[in-house]
Amino acid sequence: MFTIHVVDGFIETLYLAVYKEKVLLIDSGCRSDVPRIEQVMKRRLKRPMSQLKLTVASHTHPDHAGGAHTLRSRHAVPVAAPEEINRWYAGFSGGIQHKIDTLLGYVVAKAMNYPFEWIWYKKQLTVDHPLKDGDRLPGFEDWQVIATPGHTAHDVVLYHAQSRTLYAADVILKVGNSFRPPFPVSMRPEMRRSIDKLRNLEVDHLLMAHGGVIKTDDFPAILDIMLKEIDKGVPPGLKRLKKLEGFSPVVRQYNKNK
Template sequence: MHPDHAGAAHRLKKLTGAKIVSRSHHKAWYSGADGILMHLTDLFLARYMANRMGKPKRNLWYQRKLMVDHAVTDGDAVPMFEDWQVIDTPGHTDRDISVYNAKYSTVYVADLMVEVKKHLIAPFPVFHPNQYRRSVDKVYNLNAKSVLLAHRGPVEFDEVAKNHILDTAPRRPVTHWRVTKIKLNSVLKSMWSRR
């Protein structure tokens, strides 16, 4: 549901007639007051990253509630792409999925992992660390010949890479709110100690 993945979904559907497929869930990712704040924060973070990457300024606003054509669960075939299987891989969010093609031994993992300085690491945020670790193991156990990342393309995902991710992945949730709370606490403590 983050801007870099779902931000253009409704626009693409309108332009091309594409269908929107998402993991089945009882509520929208950005629901409630917390969801509104998280949506705004994610838009801010997307703008920040785009600026850092030298991308031109664009309007990044998008509808925070995804209107899904097909809700899928673990093991389902991807609608209209029956040779691709849905694999639940939560952790980064509670509804992340990967898609696996057994015939070509290829799995697309979206943001389950990212590459930084030639190492695969956990993304930011990680809302569910225990689920995240299980998801990394689940993808590793597919023994796929090709592992595709959203922001990189194919990577080598061997035992060394898996162990590096698991060794460096957070053990507690690392989210926008936790980071903000920690930084605010630090600022308040430093202000208090100066008195």
């Protein structure tokens, strides 16, 4: 089995699943999180970076895929990511969305009063292991990939059945004491279906990219809250930002087909 080590990232929480002679990074964080990961590997875990055998990017946003580029180029860490990840920012309009999303990362950091960190990253990710629904992570076959579209079309979460652990990426967020959907929810019916799909899982430990780790004995109740929040739509405070989404060619096509 493994132990989970929490890495407090720039604007999200990262998790290292530490096994006897290998380590899995869930998920890749911002570009500026790479030194944090290096520090934890060296000082806390006393492991060489060569033991980091895989990093997962759950989706293309700067706080989930940004670090993957640097980990791959600096330490040759193989990257696993949804097979459709590079469609989201494809082309000119996808490039606009990429710039907006990266700038929003800075806005979030500023709102939280975090000091400035450079999080700019390339919009196209080199993927060594494309992932699809139901896959097992290469080298870490005890972790299953579950496709959970809604926030983007390609989001995935990771489930470890034996330990009843779910890494919920940007599908379930915890802000203060309340569970929240991410911003944006680009595809609301898909997001609802993704939440419902998680109902089949037995979950005792919930790892969140935004909200940390919780132990739960009533996971379905969390999913019920999520569905209610999704149905409420965009919170009033975020309505102005709504104009800043929808440039991805995937969303444009989706809205055209609606």
